[in-house]
Amino acid sequence: MSPQPQAAVGAPMPRVDGRLKVTGKALYAAEHEADGVVHAVIVDASVGSGRITSIDTRDAEAQPGVLKVVHHRNAPKLPYRDNSNSNNPPGRRLRVFQDDQVLFHGQPVAVVVATTLEAAQHAASLVEVRYDAEQSTTDLAEGKPDKPTHYARGDAEAALRSSAVQLDLTYKLARNHHNPMEPHATIARWDGRKLTVWDKTQWVLGTQTELSTVFDLPMDSVRVISPFVGGAFGSGLRCWPHTVVAAVAARETGRPVKLVLSRRQQYFGTGFRPSYEYRLRVGSDRRGRLRAMAHEMDAETSSYETFTETVMPAGQMLYSMPDVSQAYRTVPLDVNSPIWMRGPGFATASFVIESALDELADKLGIDPIELRRRNEPNEDESNGLPFSTRRLRECYTVGAREFGWNRRSPRPRSRREGEWLLGMGVAVGVYETQRNQAQARVRLDADGTALVETAASDMGPGTYTSQTQVAADALGLTMRTVTLRLGDSLFPPTPPHGGSQTMASVGSAVLDGCDKVRRQAITLAIEDPESPLYGAAADEVVVRGGRLHVKDDPVRGETYQRLLDRNNRSHLKALGSYAGAPSSQRHSFYAYNATFAEVAVDATLGLVRVRRMLGVYDAGRIISPKLAESQAIGGIVGGIGTALLEHTITDHRDGRIVNADLADYLVPVNADVPDVRAIYLDGEDREADPLGVKGLGEVVHVGVAPAIANAVHNATGRRIRQLPITTEALL
Structure with a gap:
């Protein structure tokens, strides 16, 4: 078939769902309507470990409007x-209201259901729970680590001992919480043995599977609906206990139940980026050529599940060196289970590796970019595979030119504006290109409009828009004649909406389905004696604006509408599919960036202000430039939060999170956000997937925190190895 004209893909299209969102017509989880809905409020455990000895619900149940209080008794x-088809970590997942054991502070111990939210909230405050409390362990330094996961090539210990230059550094990274604008919420309704759930989730299939296994229902007896997600950053990648609680409450009361977590409850009702202690030893020669790195990583997890993330690969492939050793240990604590958060694993490793590279450059008197260039690998040294694309050298060149890197002084504290010390920093970001199986259903109607349905989510990156762009070009239609439906388990299955895999996976399935429908139409036309295209070669026919025509003879053609009407066809349809990454890889697939930061630090007060940031990205083909720029801004802003503001404070006496609100858990606001610019290198990666994309949502966050930390060192001469970088650390 002749390549289709690309009118929508690559153009800065406005969001197709933008009007719905700004007018309030886009419905989020708690906004759907269910006849007779009642309200549920969870009662949380007030101890960090122990057993429930009694629950007194008499005062709560006596309140007007209260229907029931459900608890383990x-x-x-x-x-x-068992649920293997989910994002649940290994272990024994939390079973709500099934026993008297308390595993962490904030665990659901009861739920109050009432006719109004106010009645449920008040009654929940009257439930009296008594405990036989035990001393909880919530401090990473006090936990007992699990057996480590190892990686090794060469002999890192010997190489370190013989290296002319050696560094032995320990970094600490605080726990981060996602804090999306939309709180996690569920509406659950039973119709006999069938369960319908409107839920905030990044994976409707995962939530469907979890509820199916929890309640022992056939998959087709559970429907999960989630057309819009108001931000998630990874927090919606699994089905959390509150969704099960809502379903239990609905079944016990015989009414549809709405349950919305409070902002405070989200700190222990859903997951978080785990805290780390990360020791890195580095060896190089005096010209900066790396000899070896030894990584020792300790990360928190819950006592009942073992959560892990991809924190190891960056240390294996980012820079060239013959000898590497890694030991990754999880540390079970009396906390709820962590979950992936933007740039999972890679963002953590990047902070450590990129900070250490900067320390090495400073010690050797080598420009940080030059040091990185000297250690650029020719292949992925973790597996010997060639990179599908790796254009970091170009990222350095473009970024240095556009950011004005030549104005950076290698001597800390040498640039000043009054009381403000100025500094620049750079760091590399990398994230794996994930692809998984996906399907999409495509229907072209006789009126010349198309409908595409797929179960993928859209938590904000613009899935509705980017998938519509792909569909419009593949069908030869305008974007306004294509309707995309998302977020329903009745639609064809897709992988989780996370890990930067949606465009590559779902987009490839959409492309396949639309290609199939377009080919059906072309075949119908060239075999129809009444068509102007009768007898034409199929590979010479293209479609533009809903009209099929010979590529080199635009006059010879007809519209979809006329073709289908004449052939008495109400529609054409196809199921598009994408098989995911091949089992035997021939290339190493990653997206990359070089991130630049300029900061000003008050010499007296230690206040850090980020003035400018630039990200230069090797991320394959860009489907939507406007959405891509938005992704970069969001990733950089999140990275500023990680670098300077965000951290959870836990009272280790009982496991209570002290700052479980947006007043005390600080996130960047408008006043914290500097001039941000993003540059995407032209190109594509056809080895990765049919669309040539690599994924954007994760890589734009990776590398931001170390770029800021390196800039802070350049400004102040102080090397801070703990995130966030606080005023106290700089004084």
Whole structure:
């Protein structure tokens, strides 16, 4: 078939769902309507470990409007079948209201259901729970680590001992919470043995599977609906206990139940980026050529599940060196389970590796960019595979030119404006290009409009828009004649909406389905004696604006509408599919960036202000430049939060999170956000997927925190190895 004209892909299209969102017509999880809906409020455990000895619900149940209080003594026993088709970590997932054990502070111990939210909230405050409390362990330094996961090539210890230059550095990274604008919420309704759930989730299939196994229902007896997600950053990548609680409450009361987590409850009701202690030893020669790195990583997890993330690969492939050793240990604590958060694993490793590279450059008197160039690998040294694309050298060149890197002084504290010390920093970001199986259903109607349905989510990156762009070009239609439906388990299955895999996976399935429908139409036309295209070669026919025509003879053609009407066809349809990454890889697939930061630090007060940031990205083909720029801005702003503001404070006496609100858990606001610029290198990666994309949502966050930390060192001469970088650390 002749390549289709690309009118939508690559153009800065406005969001197709923008009007719905700004007018309030886009419905989020708690905004859907269910006849007779009642409200549920969770009662949280007030101890960090122990057992429940009594629950007094008499005062709560006596309140007007209260329908029921459910807890472990009156809740139904739930099957909780094994669930391997989910994002649940290994272990024994939390079973709500199934026993008297308390595993972490904030664990659901009861739920109050009432006719109004106010009645449920008040009654929940009257439930009296007594405990036999035990001393909880919530400090990473006090936990007992699990057995480590190892990686090694060469002999890192010997190489370190013989290296002319050696560094031995320990970094600490605080726990971060996602804090999306939309709180996690669920509406659950039972119709006999069938369960319908409107849920905030990044994976409707994952939530469907979890509820199916918890309640021992056939998959087709559970429907999950989630057309819009108001931000998630990874927090919606699994089904959390509150969704099960809502379903239990709905079944016990016989009414549809709405349950919305409070902002405070989100700090222990959903996951978080785990805290780390990360020791890195580096060896190089005096010209900066790396000899070896030894990584020792300790990360928190819960006592009942073992959460891990991809924190190891960056240390294996980012720079060239013959000898590497890694030991990654999880540390079980009396906390709820962590979950992936933007740039998971790679963002953590990047802070450590890129900070250490900067320290090495400073010690050797080598420009930080030049040091990185000297250690650029020719292949992925972790597996010997060639990179599909790796254009970091170009990222350095473009970034240095556009950011004015030549104005950076290599001597700390040498640039000043009054009381402000100025500094520049750079860091590399990398994230794996994930692809997984996906499907999309495509229908072209006789009126010349198309409908595409797929179960993928859209938590904000613009899935509705980018997938519509792909569909419009593949079908030869305008974007306004294509309707995309997302977020329903009745639609064809897709992988989780995370890990930067949606465009590559779902987009490839959409492309395949639309290509199939367009080919059906072309075949119909060239075999129809009444068509102007009768007898034409199929590979010479293209479609533009809903009109099929010979590529080199635009006059010879007809519209979809005329073709289908004449052939008495109400529609054409196809199921598009994408098989995911091949089992045997021939290339190493990653997206990359070089991130530049300029900061000003008050010499007296230690206040850090980020003045400018630039990200230069090797991220394959850019489907939507406007959405891509938005992704970069969001990733950089999140990275500023990680670098300078965000951290959870836990009272280790009982496991209570002290700053479980947006007044005390600080996130960047408008006043914190500097001039931000993003540059995407032209190109594509056809080895990765049919669209040539690599993924954007994760890589734009990776590398931001170390770029800022390196800039702070350049400004002040102080090397801070702990995130966030606080005023106290700089004084």
